Amino acid sequence: MSLEQILSSLEQGKHAPTERWNPPYCGEIPIHIDENGQWHYQGSPIQRDRLVKLFASVLVHEQGDYFLVTPAEKVKISVADVPFIVVTWTKVTDVSPTVIQVTTNIDQQFALSEQHPLIVRNEQLYVDCGRDLWAKVHRNVVYQWAEIAQVQQHHGRDIYTIESAGSRFYLNQ
Numbered sequence: 515m516s517l518e519q520i521l522s523s524l525e526q527g528k529h530a531p532t533e534r535w536n537p538p539y540c541g542e543i544p545i546h547i548d549e550n551g552q553w554h555y556q557g558s559p560i561q562r563d564r565l566v567k568l569f570a571s572v573l574v575h576e577q578g579d580y581f582l583v584t585p586a587e588k589v590k591i592s593v594a595d596v597p598f599i600v601v602t603w604t605k606v607t608d609v610s611p612t613v614i615q616v617t618t619n620i621d622q623q624f625a626l627s628e629q630h631p632l633i634v635r636n637e638q639l640y641v642d643c644g645r646d647l648w649a650k651v652h653r654n655v656v657y658q659w660a661e662i663a664q665v666q667q668h669h670g671r672d673i674y675t676i677e678s679a680g681s682r683f684y685l686n687q
Contacts, residue, residue, distance in 0.1 A: 529645065530571045532583045545569070545582070545591040551599035551619045551650070563620070570620050573597060575646040598622065598649035600641055603658070614678035616641055618649045626678035634687050659685055 546554045553560040553569065560566055572582050573591075580593045598618040606613040606625075614626045622643060624630040630642050632651070639651035651659075663674035663685055674685035 528571075530583075532572055532574050535583055535585045537584060537586055537588045540587040540589050542590040542592075543582075547580075547591070547593045547597045549594040549650075551597065567620050570597065570622075573647065596640060596648040596650050598643060598647065600639075600649045600651040600655055603655055605662075611680045612678065614676060616649070616651075616655075618643070622649075626676075626681070626683060628679070628681055631681070632676075632678075632683035634684055637687070639685065656685065 544556045546557075548554065553566045560569075569582055572584055574581050574583050580591050580597065581588050582591060598620060600616045601619050602617045604615045604617075606615055615623055616626060617623050624641060624643060626632050626641065630644065633640050633642070639656055640648045641651060643649050659676050660674055663676050666673045666675065672686075675682050676685065677683070
């Protein structure tokens with residue numbers, strides 16, 4: 515697969531077929547994804563969105579470590595928490611049941627569902643982006659969801675939930 519084919523498939527929202535590649539491990543490179551989902555190379559932010567999307571398309575998570583995988587090589591990178599951030603959302607009401615669609619900092623879109631669940635971990639919200647990759651939900655989105663959430667009492671505590679694609683998701687534990 516050529517670079518142009520990868521970039522073209524990225525624009526269609528696809529990821530590279532990393533599961534079909536088994537390249538040799540070639541060590542670590544100085545790429546880091548910080549807790550805000552910002553990608554850095556040698557300590558400097560990567561400003562080109564298209565380059566970040568290219569890297570994200572070959573990102574894999576294996577046994578707690580993150581790697582960029584191409585047909586020729588596999589290199590380890592560091593990630594502070596998770597690689598992506600949910601930055602916006604939309605409630606799609608012209609389908610039944612109603613769906614909450616989230617968008618990440620690299621323009622990936624997912625419908626909250628059993629396939630892409632919302633979970634609470636360490637008092638933070640995360641969305642499963644597939645391929646064992648996760649997106650942390652930005653605080654602004656959490657506040658917006660809290661405004662539309664259903665509130666239920668459980669053992670004297672308020673439990674906040676939202677519904678999407680026929681599933682209920684908790685905003686707190």
